[in-house]
Amino acid sequence: DGGITQSPKYLFRKEGQNVTLSCEQNLNHDAMYWYRQDPGQGLRLIYYSQIVNDFQKGDIAEGYSVSREKKESFPLTVTSAQKNPTAFYLCASSTGQTYGYTFGSGTRLTVV
Amino acid sequence: AQSVTQLDSHVSVSEGTPVLLRCNYSSSYSPSLFWYVQHPNKGLQLLLKYTSAATLVKGINGFEAEFKKSETSFHLTKPSAHMSDAAEYFCVVSDLPDNYGQNFVFGPGTRLSVLP
Numbered sequence: 717d718g719g720i721t722q723s724p725k726y727l728f729r730k731e732g733q734n735v736t737l738s739c740e741q742n743l744n745h746d747a748m749y750w751y752r753q754d755p756g757q758g759l760r761l762i763y764y765s766q767i768v769n770d771f772q773k774g775d776i777a778e779g780y781s782v783s784r785e786k787k788e789s790f791p792l793t794v795t796s797a798q799k800n801p802t803a804f805y806l807c808a809s810s811t812g813q814t815y816g817y818t819f820g821s822g823t824r825l826t827v828v
Numbered sequence: 829a830q831s832v833t834q835l836d837s838h839v840s841v842s843e844g845t846p847v848l849l850r851c852n853y854s855s856s857y858s859p860s861l862f863w864y865v866q867h868p869n870k871g872l873q874l875l876l877k878y879t880s881a882a883t884l885v886k887g888i889n890g891f892e893a894e895f896k897k898s899e900t901s902f903h904l905t906k907p908s909a910h911m912s913d914a915a916e917y918f919c920v921v922s923d924l925p926d927n928y929g930q931n932f933v934f935g936p937g938t939r940l941s942v943l944p
Binding site for chain 2: 758
């Protein structure tokens with residue numbers, strides 16, 4: 717079945733470490749997105765990519781980095797510059813504005 | 829600029845009674861509107877969408893929503909709540925003409941509780 721796979725489901729980071737969250741899709745969607753979700757704040761866009769080897773900053777890109785070397789993959793790195801990384805991270809893909817998003821099941825990142 | 833307001837942060841209903849989750853939007857263009865549902869520690873699932881076709885939209889699991897341009901509303905309804913409907917619901921608007929939806933704006937969410 718087609719879908720988006722995020723891994724790991726739970727991730728723990730020590731202070732000062734970089735961590736990478738994986739997002740893979742087999743839907744043949746051109747566009748992929750990363751969102752951060754905090755309690756009571758809805759979803760906020762971190763980065764998005766419309767095509768391989770191209771990506772754009774969203775509303776809260778500071779402290780994060782991405783790559784898009786393959787159409788199927790859009791990993792997110794949470795760097796040590798991100799001072800408050802504890803959150804639920806959601807990856808999504810889309811084939812067009814009128815179709816909406818398909819979401820992965822999320823990764824919960826906790827700083828220990 | 830587009831925006832979304834979900835008028836209730838929390839709605840509580842009894843099982844078997846109707847559900848109403850309210851959403852108002854602001855848009856400069858003809859918007860696309862969506863409702864998503866999120867169960868705890870899960871991703872978001874598309875319930876239904878409006879994209880300038882019929883104003884009454886039917887979705888999955890018995891949910892439906894009506895687009896009312898004069899009221900700038902897109903309220904989500906269900907005739908009879910089920911325990912499995914307990915979740916967070918997000919209203920989403922996109923109105924800028926783009927191909928890939930990076931201009932989606934999410935509402936803050938409404939938590940639906942269903943009491944036995």
